[in-house]
Amino acid sequence: MTASAPSLTSSFAFPILIGDIGGTNARFAILADAESEPRVFPTVPTGGFPSIEAALEQAVLPQAGLRPRSAIMAVAAPVKGDQIPLTNAGWVITPSDMIAALGLVEVVVINDFEAQALAVAAISKGDHERIGGGAALEGASCAILGPGTGLGVAGLLHARGAYFPVPGEGGHVDLGPRSARDLALWPHLEAIDGRISAEQILCGRGIVNLYRALCLADGLTPQFSDPADVTTAALGGTDKTAEETISLFSTYLGRVAGDMAMIFMARGGVYLAGGISQKILPALKKPEFRAAFEDKAPHSALLRSIPTSVVTHPFAALSGLAAYARTPGRFGVATEGRCWFG
Structure with missing residues (x-):
């Protein structure tokens, strides 16, 4: 499970899990297919779980009714390397662990304010x-x-x-x-x-x-x-x-x-x-x-x-991520070093 060499991703495998992970709260949603609206799950406190994998397995995926194949995560931290510690929280995002724990084929991780920027283009x-x-x-x-x-x-x-x-x-x-x-x-x-x-x-x-x-x-x-x-x-x-x-x-x-x-x-x-x-x-x-x-x-x-x-959109970052997930070609999101495959 390694970070990708290509600079841009052209498409994702559905269903797609999207997440906006801040220093205090994490918000997740799932896109069943390219025509679906994101199904938003209740907000998860980052301090309430030892890891993102635990939060997803215990508080999110049991409600989903389907298992995601891909994931796009926006995190409150600079995205560098294979382990990404949140700036103001205890979680360390390790995409290879997510792939292994959730059975994913692809994980993309971007900065949380990139997702807010995507939202400005989408809402x-x-x-x-x-x-x-x-x-x-x-x-x-x-x-x-x-x-x-x-x-x-x-x-x-x-x-x-x-x-x-x-x-x-x-x-x-x-x-x-x-x-x-x-x-x-x-x-x-x-x-x-x-x-x-x-x-x-x-x-x-x-x-x-x-x-x-x-x-x-x-x-x-x-x-x-x-x-x-x-x-x-x-x-x-x-x-x-x-x-x-x-x-x-x-x-x-x-x-x-x-x-x-x-x-x-x-x-x-x-x-x-x-x-x-x-x-x-x-x-x-x-x-x-x-x-x-x-x-x-x-x-x-x-x-x-x-x-x-x-x-004023209540889930603006998720809306931006959903737009990117459906039509990645519309957005110039560089994924080199930020995309991991199973």
């Missing part, structure tokens, strides 16, 4: 909600960001009639202070090796990191230790520090989204994916996000022309 306009102005240019590049367990970033290019997802680790770019309030907060933020990356603020634990920094800067005792509690208090207007936390979160997300828009020249739009973006949509619709997104002198006019949206 309808009704599956995302616009924030602010701008107009997408047909066939232009897009950028996708998603605060969740970590901060995922990807690009989506369109060329020669195909969509090319561009994976990366853009969530780990530096994020520095700009305002007087930022300068008061930065000494209180939890750093990694002395560095504040975007992911240190723009993810679930980052919300708590930011909230605690605000409390320390203002001499307050933190009342919350869970990001969901902070966001609920902020959106409900019951705690001023929580409200400022989500307001600043929106500002910093706007800054990073604007940076990614320039990096990818994303005149096709910038898309915010993941559950946090959906939950704080009312806050993202306030002026802070879009103002920070556009505040990119000398290119503010360019940023004003680029639309931003929140992806």
Whole structure:
């Protein structure tokens, strides 16, 4: 069982198991054939099972009614080598083990935000909600960001009639202070090796990191230790520090989204994916996000022309994977070193 030499896969053997595996939760679905809609299974907590094989055998495949022959997995980690440890979870994805345990003929593993990029090409306009102005240019590049367990970033290019997802680790770019309030907060933020990356603020634990920094800067005792509690208090207007936390979160997300828009020249739009973006949509619709997104002198006019949206499809990554599984030729997904055969 070895990784493939070909750079692109032209077709998959049905039924196809697809999976979106994040740092906290894993979501799976199965495609019976090219005409079927994906059958989505209940979400599996990654911490609830020792391995992906155990999760599939115990919590997913008994409900499927048929055994998959192929699998396409999107994982929250860089895909390098025959063992792929998740960045923010304990699972190590080993495709040869999946093949042996599940009787598969082929396994493809891509980055989770490649799947989010595929989703942007696959979902309808009704599956995302616009924030602010701008107009997408047909066939232009897009950028996708998603605060969740970590901060995922990807690009989506369109060329020669195909969509090319561009994976990366853009969530780990530096994020520095700009305002007087930022300068008061930065000494209180939890750093990694002395560095504040975007992911240190723009993810679930980052919300708590930011909230605690605000409390320390203002001499307050933190009342919350869970990001969901902070966001609920902020959106409900019951705690001023929580409200400022989500307001600043929106500002910093706007800054990073604007940076990614320039990096990818994303005149096709910038898309915010993941559950946090959906939950704080009312806050993202306030002026802070879009103002920070556009505040990119000398290119503010360019940023004003680029639309931003929140992806609202409940299983966007699975939808993107399903589109790729049905018609791989429509997508320029490189599989060299990322495809294993039985």
